[in-house]
Amino acid sequence: MFRKLVVVVLVAFLASDVSTAKITRSKGISPFTLYDQALEKLMELRQIVNSAILVAHSEISSSRSAHDNYADSVKDKGESELNDAAQTIDGQITDIKNLVGDIKIDVCLDYNVPALDNLLTNQISELKSCITDINNRLNSQISDVLLNVDSTINKVDDLETQLSFCTSGSIICISPIVRDIDVAKTELPENINVEVHKANENIDVLTTEVDGCSTSSVATYNTESGILLERIEKCVSTVEIAKIIRRRSISPFTLYDQALEKLAELRQIVTSAILVAHNEISSSRTAHDNYADSVKDKGASELNNAAQKIDGQITDIKNLVGDLDIDECLVYNIPALDELLTNQISELKSCMTDINNRLNSQISDVLLNVDSTIKKVDNLQNQLELCTSGSIICVSPVVRDIDVAKTELPETINIKVHNANENIDVLTTEVDGCSTSSVATYNTESGKLLEKIEKCVSTVEIAKIRRRKSISPFTLYDQALEKLAELRQIVNTAILLAHSDISSSTTAHNDYTDGVKDKGESELNDAAQTIDGHITDIKNLADDVNIDVCLQDDVPALDQLLASQISELKSCITDINNRVNNDMSEVLLNVDSTINKVDDLQNHSQRYRCG
Known part of the structure; x- marks a missing residue:
């Protein structure tokens, strides 16, 4: 992309130099006039600005490469740390297997080992996704800066247009333009340097955020893998106790023995149901991803085909006008068409990414709820461990709860899986809208730009025809045509500047909201750590008193509260950003529609061709 921009700038630079020099030679004005001086200064200014643009591209490219x-x-490094942590966990599981000898602990591993594998995969994916998100934000910011940098040449073009109206050599006409050229020699390179400085600052900020991606993924893996390893150890403890009791051949077979066997059976049932749930949701997710990829590819193909069709129509226009110079009709509209295609392909991908992020969030919530079902088995085990005396009053209620849980817990899991699949189906249907919307927007906006080109070409053709007819004297109609061409140039320049200003404001808004979001997340996490510290203090004060019953519901509730508030923060900011995007789209639509008034004037002049 950068190389392409450099080539475009170089071609524009060379073409402009040749054009300006040719104008000077063709004039053949002698002696050397103020008009010649202005042309030379303009050529020098174009050289300065083009050089500054090339340097800016090079500097930003170097900073981006470093990032x-x-x-x-x-x-x-993050992937390596995650894999090292996973190997450590694998080693601990191997140690557990060696310690239990011939005791069969498959029930403890069938769910938890795949869950550990899945956790590693997810955190590696989360690490990559986090860095990709930062890179995407950086791409957007750099694109905006380069757009501002490249648009600087438009100010040189404006000065050239103004100078083209001073061919008579009038000092009153030329002198103000010469002064503006002299000022621009200093001002325009400084403006470019400011943009480059801003780009480098943004790159530095986002580069520092990259470390957080790795730190977060590794910390999450260590925490969650520790929980799963603890669950394996607790399960193995249950199996070992049951095995020891059977080996002792205690007779008669006690209610406590029965409860242990029922508990092992319940754990097997719930673990199997969790595995099935993961497999079903994974299959549904894979089907969604495959469909989304096909829609994205099809949408991108339709956009490129539509762009090729527009290119063909522009080629037809060029062929029809022959040697007529219509550069003024293309200089803004062709880049606008290219930008429109790039934006709509980006919008298509962004829309898909948004759906996938929502799907990831929903699936994560469902799987978290599904996985938490095993905690109810752990709670029953904790209750049973308090009944080692074998008291029927203590054991019987636990046995009844175990029997109920054998039916209730799998049903609960099935309901959650059903809800997850329904959510996946809903989001899958939304995918089509991403492609349809982007293609429709491109077709509508590209049609408007093509119509604008056609109207502009018509204006140029009319002016050319009247000049060829050598109508004398110069009529009011000829004067109107020249004024119309001048008006179109003024309005197109104003539209370009408006796009640049609005883009800068939007970028500033996005930078600010990103900062607020990061600060809000940090404050929420700090508050959560404070609460965790209070809970740790309570545990230490309680000493060896078992307070699990006080924590088993409230600690997960605190975790869920933190997750929901972080999600609410992001959702709130996303909603504001969407409203800003909608507002900016409407403003730009109004700005772009200003050219319609020029078109109306042209249509009017064609209907009433009176001199």
């Missing part, structure tokens, strides 16, 4: 290299190293 990419650092991000890649952080990603590789």
Whole structure:
């Protein structure tokens, strides 16, 4: 992309120099006039600005490369740390297997080992996704800056247009333009340097955020894998107790023995149901991903086909007008068409990413609820461990709860899986809208731009025809045509500047909201850590008193509260950003529609061709 931009700038630079020099030679004005001086100064200004633009592209490209290299190293290091942590967990599981000897502990591993594998995969994916998100934000910011940098040349074009109306050599006409050229020699490179400085600052900020991606993923893996390992150890303890009791051949077979066997059976049932749930949701998710990929590819193909069709129509226009110079009709509209295609392909991908993020969030919530079902088995085990005396009054209620749970817990899991599949189906249907919307927007907006080109070409053709007819004297109609061409140039320039200003404001807004979001998340996490500290203090004060019954519901509720508030924060900011995007789209639509008034004037002049 960067190389393409450099080539475009170089071609524009060379073409402009040749054009300006040709104009000077063709004039053949002698002696050397103020008009010649203005042309030379303009050529010098174009050289200065083009050089500054090339340097800006080079500097930003170097900074971006440094960011990419650092991000890649952080990603590789993070993956390595995650794999090392996973190997440590695998070693601990191997130690457990060796310690229990011939005791069969498959019931403890059938769910938890795949869950550990899935956790590793998810955190590696989360690490990559986090860095990709940062890179996407960086791409957007750099694109905006480069757009601002490249648009600087438009101010040189404006000065050239103004100068083209001073061919008579009038000092009153030329002198103000020469002064503006002299000022621009200093001002425009400084403006470019400001943009480059802003880009480098943004790159530095986002580069520092990359470390957080790795730190977060590794911390999450260590925490969650520790919980799963603890669950395996607790399960193995249950199996070992049951095995020891059977080996002792205690007779008669007590209610406590019966409860232990029922508990092992319940754990097997729930673990199997959780595994089935993961498999079903994974299959549904895979089907969604495959469909979404096909829609994305089809949408991108339709957009590119539509763009090729527009290119063909523009080629037809060029062929029809022959040697007529219609550069003024293409200089803004062709880049606008390219930008429209790029934006709609980006919008298509962004829409898909948004749906996938919502789907990830919903599936994570469902799987968290499904996985938490095993905690109810752990709670029953904790209750049973308090009944080692074998008291029927203590054991009987636990046995009844175990029997009820054998039916109730799998049903609960099935309901959650059903809800997850319904949510996946709903979001899958939304995918089509991403493609339909992007293609429709491109077709509508590209049609408007093509119509604008056609109207502009018509204006140029009319002016050319009247000049060829050598109508004398110069009529009011000729004067109107020249004024119309001048008006179109003024309005197109104003539209370009408006796009640039609004883009800068939107970028500033996005930077601010990102900062607020990060600060809010940090404050929420700090508050959560404070609460965790209070709970730790309570545990320490309680000493060896078993307070699990006080924590088993409230601690997960605190975790869920934190997750929901972080989600609410992001949702709130996303809603505001969407409203800003909608507002900006409407403003830009109004700005772009200003050219319609020029078209109306042209239509009017064609209907009433009176001199």
